Amino acid sequence: MAAPLTLLLIVAVTIRAVLFRSSLAELxxxxxxxxxxxxxxxxxxxxxxxxxxGVSPYAGDVFHETPLIIYFFHxxxxxxxxxxxxxxxxxxxxxxxxxxxxKYALEAExxxxxxxxxxxxxxxxxxxxxxxxxxxxxxxxxxxxxxxxSTCGLNNxxxxxxxxxxVKGSSLMSAIFLALATYQSIYPLTLxxxxxxxxLQRLYIPVNWQRSSFWLFTTQYTFxxxxxxxxxxxxxxxxxxxxxxxSSVYGFILSVPDLTPNIGLFWYFFAEMFEHFRLFFICVFQxxxxxxxxxxxxxxxxxPIFLIFMQIAIIxxxxxxxxxxxxxxxxxxLPAWNHLYRFLRNIFxxxxxxxxxxxxxxxxxxxxxxxxxxNSNFYYAITLLFNVAQILLVSDYxxxxxxREHHLTHGLYLKRKDGSEATLVLK
Amino acid sequence: MASCCSLKVLTLFxxxxxxxxVESNNIEAKAGQFFSSGHTNNWAVLVCTSRFWxxxxxxxxxxxxxxxxxxxxxxxxxxxxMLADDMACxxxxxxxxxxxxxxxxxxNVYGDDVEVDYRGYEVTVENFLRVxxxxxxxxxxxxxxxxSDDHSNILIYLTGHGGNGFLKFxxxxxxxxxELADAFEQMWTKRRYNELLFIIDTCQGASMYERFYxxxxxxxxxxxxxxxxxxxxxxxxxxxxxxxxxxxxxxEFLEDIHPASTANMNDLFKVCPKSQCVSTPGHRTDLFLRxxxxxxxxxxxxxxxxxxxxxxxxxxxxxxxxLAVERPVSELKTESQSYVDQxxxxxxxxxxxxxxxxxxxxxxxxxxxxxILLVFFKTYGAKHLKHIF
Numbered sequence: 001m002a003a004p005l006t007l008l009l010i011v012a013v014t015i016r017a018v019l020f021r022s023s024l025a026e027l028x029x030x031x032x033x034x035x036x037x038x039x040x041x042x043x044x045x046x047x048x049x050x051x052x053x054g055v056s057p058y059a060g061d062v063f064h065e066t067p068l069i070i071y072f073f074h075x076x077x078x079x080x081x082x083x084x085x086x087x088x089x090x091x092x093x094x095x096x097x098x099x100x101x102x103k104y105a106l107e108a109e110x111x112x113x114x115x116x117x118x119x120x121x122x123x124x125x126x127x128x129x130x131x132x133x134x135x136x137x138x139x140x141x142x143x144x145x146x147x148x149x150s151t152c153g154l155n156n157x158x159x160x161x162x163x164x165x166x167v168k169g170s171s172l173m174s175a176i177f178l179a180l181a182t183y184q185s186i187y188p189l190t191l192x193x194x195x196x197x198x199x200l201q202r203l204y205i206p207v208n209w210q211r212s213s214f215w216l217f218t219t220q221y222t223f224x225x226x227x228x229x230x231x232x233x234x235x236x237x238x239x240x241x242x243x244x245x246x247s248s249v250y251g252f253i254l255s256v257p258d259l260t261p262n263i264g265l266f267w268y269f270f271a272e273m274f275e276h277f278r279l280f281f282i283c284v285f286q287x288x289x290x291x292x293x294x295x296x297x298x299x300x301x302x303x304p305i306f307l308i309f310m311q312i313a314i315i316x317x318x319x320x321x322x323x324x325x326x327x328x329x330x331x332x333x334l335p336a337w338n339h340l341y342r343f344l345r346n347i348f349x350x351x352x353x354x355x356x357x358x359x360x361x362x363x364x365x366x367x368x369x370x371x372x373x374x375n376s377n378f379y380y381a382i383t384l385l386f387n388v389a390q391i392l393l394v395s396d397y398x399x400x401x402x403x404r405e406h407h408l409t410h411g412l413y414l415k416r417k418d419g420s421e422a423t424l425v426l427k
Numbered sequence: 428m429a430s431c432c433s434l435k436v437l438t439l440f441x442x443x444x445x446x447x448x449v450e451s452n453n454i455e456a457k458a459g460q461f462f463s464s465g466h467t468n469n470w471a472v473l474v475c476t477s478r479f480w481x482x483x484x485x486x487x488x489x490x491x492x493x494x495x496x497x498x499x500x501x502x503x504x505x506x507x508x509m510l511a512d513d514m515a516c517x518x519x520x521x522x523x524x525x526x527x528x529x530x531x532x533x534x535n536v537y538g539d540d541v542e543v544d545y546r547g548y549e550v551t552v553e554n555f556l557r558v559x560x561x562x563x564x565x566x567x568x569x570x571x572x573x574x575s576d577d578h579s580n581i582l583i584y585l586t587g588h589g590g591n592g593f594l595k596f597x598x599x600x601x602x603x604x605x606e607l608a609d610a611f612e613q614m615w616t617k618r619r620y621n622e623l624l625f626i627i628d629t630c631q632g633a634s635m636y637e638r639f640y641x642x643x644x645x646x647x648x649x650x651x652x653x654x655x656x657x658x659x660x661x662x663x664x665x666x667x668x669x670x671x672x673x674x675x676x677x678x679e680f681l682e683d684i685h686p687a688s689t690a691n692m693n694d695l696f697k698v699c700p701k702s703q704c705v706s707t708p709g710h711r712t713d714l715f716l717r718x719x720x721x722x723x724x725x726x727x728x729x730x731x732x733x734x735x736x737x738x739x740x741x742x743x744x745x746x747x748x749x750l751a752v753e754r755p756v757s758e759l760k761t762e763s764q765s766y767v768d769q770x771x772x773x774x775x776x777x778x779x780x781x782x783x784x785x786x787x788x789x790x791x792x793x794x795x796x797x798x799i800l801l802v803f804f805k806t807y808g809a810k811h812l813k814h815i816f
Binding site (some may be wrong): 054176231235 | 785787791802
């Protein structure tokens with residue numbers, strides 16, 4: 001494992017280094033698909049420059065990063081490229097480490113015999129971590145995000161570390177990293193449920209409302225999480241001795257004042273929204289992100305890792321300022337579920353649409369902004385299509401996963417009561 | 428016209444016939460008066476600012492005033508006519524090549540002698556202001572220029588859709604009352620007019636002359652701020668309203684004016700009272716130096732030449748003395764000038780990375796690293812401590 005990993009890392013670093021030194025390094029940080037007002041490198045530099053001039057970086061609507069980022073980049077801003085490359089490699093390695101721990105043995109005894117082909121053999125699973133790392137490091141979206149020096153890479157690293165700690169079972173570290181991820185952008189809050197479920201599963205505590213051990217652990221974990229979140233917020237206060245980072249960071253994420261076009265769904269809608277309805281629709285859109293947590297947790301309470309994948313996907317589709325870096329994070333998980341390939345129904349459509357939309361983004365942007373022959377509707381159409389494709393991807397994997405579970409319990413070749421062949425239909 | 432001239436000549440001859448020495452004084456006085464006051468030429472700038480078929484009445488308004496002004500003597504070379512749309516040849520016009528101002532098609536204000544100087548999309552705020560101030564590109568033909576001088580009386584007539592403080596041009600841009608006032612001030616500074624009469628027939632038209640501050644301006648508007656100017660009558664055959672009320676009654680008034688008429692501005696202010704126009708017309712004369720009662724309508728609407736025929740020789744005492752202005756001829760030594768070095772490139776290239784001025788507070792650093800260490804040891808156990816110490 002070490003040799004292929006090293007090779008992969010070398011290739012990834014080479015690609016990024018080459019791009020950093022080429023002329024694309026000025027072009028890519030300007031693209032709206034890759035950077036958003038929340039994680040643009042230009043804004044970080046601006047914020048640090050303001051700080052050097054003695055002004056709070058949150059004065060004026062430029063800087064929307066958390067104070068810990070200020071602290072982190074204060075020292076390393078000259079070496080930003082290296083930092084980002086390290087960050088992405090870190091994520092790659094982290095993914096590698098955590099996927100070694102995929103459980104499958106636990107399930108083996110329960111299944112009928114003809115499902116043997118559904119169960120993954122250790123041989124297949126040996127290469128999954130490497131594939132995951134490869135999917136992340138060599139994904140064009142990640143490369144773009146890294147070359148643009150968007151702090152999305154940092155967010156991804158924190159989430160990856162959180163997943164690693166959860167999978168390893170250390171609840172304190174998992175709570176701390178989750179708190180850090182939530183502190184960066186609010187949406188990883190939804191990852192609290194799957195983390196809790198996984199840790200409970202690991203400790204063999206059944207999810208039963210009556211049992212006290214469940215409640216004990218839940219309160220423990222909640223306290224750790226909330227405590228570390230409070231500590232981080234208070235520490236940020238002490239950095240700049242003011243609370244304006246709260247409205248600049250969290251207020252900005254939640255109330256979406258900046259309507260620069262990006263690959264998300266918010267900007268177009270709110271550009272034409274009447275003021276009267278704005279609050280209502282902001283609430284609707286934001287609730288949409290958090291809304292799927294409870295139903296999905298109920299459905300997938302035995303499969304928390306898949307739930308984490310679903311949650312991350314939903315966050316990156318429905319968050320207020322998505323970028324391609326967020327998408328790269330959940331796409332990295334896809335090789336972990338390549339045993340679901342036989343049940344996926346829309347994979348061709350989804351992959352083609354994603355590819356087409358990714359190529360059309362810069363084209364329609366150029367037509368809209370520079371050539372003036374298109375307008376924002378064209379760009380938004382592609383955004384919509386891109387998000388629809390993502391949603392289709394996620395729901396397809398969900399369907400495939402559930403179908404596999406069904407087959408595992410009921411046998412692969414389904415038969416009706418009279419013995420004739422039956423098919424499974426999604427209602 | 429001929430009868431008026433002969434009347435004037437007759438009057439003059441009668442003046443000669445009666446006392447002798449007094450006439451020469453009279454003629455001298457008249458001649459003196461001839462040069463010392465008033466205007467010597469008339470100009471008119473008539474602007475219709477709206478397009479589209481349903482704004483037929485604005486074109487009809489402007490063409491009616493054009494007709495009156497031309498009838499009273501101002502030649503086409505002294506009229507700048509700006510029409511934002513072509514109603515006569517509009518494909519919705521059931522009577523092509525006509526623009527009627529009275530219902531039942533009584534009066535066609537279009538004809539084959541209408542010279543439109545700015546047509547269609549050329550009627551913009553920029554062009555209008557350039558015409559007024561004279562700042563036109565050198566390639567502009569004479570027919571499109573307002574070549575007035577400091578003895579010109581100018582009539583400016585604007586019509587279209589307006590609001591409180593603005594007038595809409597072509598449904599896409601606006602001119603504000605401040606811009607207009609500044610344009611007139613530019614005209615005054617450049618001595619482009621002697622006296623100026625400004626008439627505006629739009630909704631809330633009085634707001635357009637509120638901001639004038641240059642001397643010798645008189646303004647009339649069809650409605651006050653907060654009132655709408657209304658149209659007069661629709662013609663069922665053509666299908667649109669043909670004229671606005673104020674200009675309709677103005678046209679009726681002007682039809683009675685002939686070049687020798689002595690009607691003055693006070694009569695003009697009485698045109699279209701509230702009973703006829705539903706809005707209240709307004710006027711402004713505080714910037715005007717003469718008394719409006721002494722100002723003839725034909726001073727602005729017509730081009731009445733003061734022609735005095737005399738058989739006597741008159742010695743004119745030179746009113747103007749040319750001052751020989753001597754410019755001090757001194758050679759100023761100008762130092763060779765160079766630009767200040769605004770971007771010291773040479774310094775920047777070799778600059779060291781700048782010293783950071785901001786450092787995080789010590790308490791923060793302490794707290795952060797303590798926490799990190801605590802977490803580290805909690806996770807990995809205290810046994811590692813002995814490896815460090």
